[in-house]
Amino acid sequence: MTWEIVIGLEVHAQLSTSSKIFCGAPTAFGAEPNTQADAVSIALPGVLPVLNKGAVERAIKFGLAVGAHIAPRSVFARKNYFYPDLPKGYQISQFDLPVVGQGALTIQVEPLSGDAASAGSAQAYEKVVRITRAHLEEDAGKSLHEDFHGMTGIDLNRAGTPLLEIVSEPDMRSAAEAVAYAKTLHSLVRWIGICDGNMQEGSFRCDVNVSVRRPGEPLGTRREIKNLNSFKFMQQAIDYEAQWQIDTIENGGKIHQATVLFNPDTGETLAMRSKEEAHDYRYFPDPDLLPLDISEEWKEQVRATLPELPQAKQTRYVNELGLSAYDASTLTASREMADFFEAALAKAPGQAKLCANWIQGEISARLNRENKNITDAPIKPIQLAVLIGRIVDGTISNSAAKQIFDHLWTPSVAELIIGDSLEEVTRGIYTLIEAKGLKQVSDSGAIEALVDEIIAANADKVAEYRSGKDKLFGFFVGLAMKASKGKANPAQLNDVLKRKLAG
Template sequence: MSSWEVVIGLETHVQLNTKSKIFSGSSIAFGAEPNTQANVVDIALPGVLPVLNKEAVQCAIRFGLAVNAEIAPRSVFARKNYFYPDLPKGYQISQYELPVVGKGTLTIEVGDSEKIINITRAHLEEDAGKSVHGASPGQSGIDLNRAGTPLLEIVTEPDMRSAAEAVAYARKLHELVQWINICDGNMQEGSFRCDVNVSVRRKGEEKFGTRREIKNLNSFRFMQQAIEYETRWQIETLEDGGKIEQATVLFNPDTGETRAMRSKEEANDYRYFPDPDLLPLAVSAADIDVIRATLPELPSAMKARFEREHGLSTYDAGALTASRAIADYFTATLQVFGGEAKLAANWVMGNVSAKLNEEGRVIADAPVSPALLAGLLKRIADNTISSKIAKDVFEAMWAGEGDADAIIERKGLKQVTDTGAIEAIVDEVLAANAAMVEEFRAGKDKAFNALVGQTMKASKGKANPAQVNEILKRKLAG
């Protein structure tokens, strides 16, 4: 196995966040009754014509800017001709020779290292409809609601060398398209679909092997499994003296296997040519500037800023910018809190994210809002409560019991910082634990920690731990 290298490239279909279709005024809302969102243009009646959706173009340009790509001043829509019942015109309008977005890059992290993945191009195109099986025996039903939904197809160079890299790229892209608000990222509903080109070659070999394309992967887990299976299969096939035939394959999540599609057996000849119903798409430098101005701070820039401005580690800054929602949550928390960024970062990545994982929620649905969390952080920072008590307060806030101040007040969790009061408790503890005091004096440092514990316990956790330490040290030394 180790003498083989896998080569992977991705083509990702990203459904754009528009209200209407790319070439018609039909809604693209998900889940409508079949064919109720398919108008005369979408079902390709004789005589109908396409008119391009401005928002779709702007989404494409936003993406181009986000991956530092060239935006073509002039791009062209072409027809990709083939017959399929879910393709009403008998051709798909796509971009072929001149796409709107040219070469760009996306940096991924795998383990501790970074890797730049080259994006070849991104082009606008329309989605096809859906075939629904089992309508009547021997028949398929065609639903054209999805036909004409705007897609951005993002194509990479064959730059990835493992399933892990491919998945890291896909995840990174998935976050980015949501970050810049061009896609809702809903993989269940097909808003983000990956086709993965896989080939293998002997290590050191320069020529690529023959690739097979795994179509329509709509989960990262399946992507990982599919690539791993496909890689093994190709290596085994070659080692057994077989040959890889170029093919389109589907992944079956039930068996964990890939298999070639029957319908694509014959060689396709798509007869691309410029669509005479559409004119060249012109994008001026001024158009680009306007769109650039609406682009949010990108994750890479925000990450660098977090490190620079807030003194966060690369790891923390990376985790906090892993998604737009997390970054927004963190930024909002920090803004209200106004204190040390590291404390806010620890809470967002620690307690908040643990709780979300535990309950399978996304951060947007967290019952503890950034404002609530900031209220808690303030009380930690000003020593009203200890970190330990803070965890209890957080749990109570999560359960909807109100804000931090109200909970602290109601439950009487306020930290004891009155030196006299703490001294009184320490005195009681020392008196009751004479044996431990002896041990400490005999040189057992561990006994000190035990005495701190006893004191905290006696104060029901409310005594300020730093003060307890200090007073204990003083008294034991005395």
């Protein structure tokens, strides 16, 4: 009997404003406790909230990026509960009238290793996940339980930091889909510049709702895994939780609605509190804040600041640049990656495929090995473009280009070949090619002489070849290349070898 796993996500993305959502206190991470907590942050008697326009603009940006309805009027509500790191005794959030309505996100699902549910479908595929809503709210502070001798310390630096809570429909059917959605969302919020995406610092936190059912049956009871701050943990937590629910039901048990925490050390999920004990938050519109009105004009102003979105770029890369869907998707995994690609392509017109290959090949391999981001790559897009140009015009072979690339990966070398003009960089790369003696030999006389020597030195193999052992051709190519130290123009070498071997 098969089971279907049903997953929905609630993601809290911290918006990248420099001040808090309802006051002017700064939002920088890592400051000494309570040094970024002003009168409003600590909720002194008499203080009032004033909405940060930058937070609203970021919410609008997000809504537009997922094709959502932007509410012309939304309302801030108070969510009332007592907690020491919630200074007002209520959180200002949005309840029945959120700023962003229904939207959708297209995701590319890659099967995850060890993911039972997706093991059967090893192919990558595309899926559309519906977004229910996204609303603005303020973050709480932090309770610190260490170093206080049995007491609790309260740090209100984070209190009032702007968050966008993005809620999906329960459209995902595997950990792989959930992770793909979370990663796509993570990339999108960074792409449009509304969130730094730093998961370690809590800038992008995921709550995952998981339930299981027999296919075709109504939704099962869900449990919510709180506060996952890595994609790896998300996969592990979902896999464990889903299996736990399946085992529980198969053993005759029932699932009760609950909030659970994932323990990365044990790889298990454990219930924190059951929903029956849940608070009655007594939501009501915050009388200190006016309804948030967003005019068509404001919306269009924000739209004008949106960069080309990943989905649009992918379509363009396939239709206009002739790249494969896979290439297009990898190159748009992050805005920095796409920017690098487009900057290189701008200086190497018509070489989209080569640019893509180099970025996804050599560059990605080096970045992965050194655990770096593309913005940290020592080689600059213009340098890659010039390098590709030299392959195309036959100045260097592909293998020589890889050697040059290795040199360019050394910051001290890359830095020598600076400049914004193609001429400057081209001159620099030429100098490097000359200096390393990697210029390709395209002189037909030199190649013929080299081939003659090889034929003379390998009479037995030549005889074998001539008697029909065609496969030996590669052997001769290898010898010739080695003799030319990789500099022989491969096409020319092929021609000459074919002709001379034929006798």
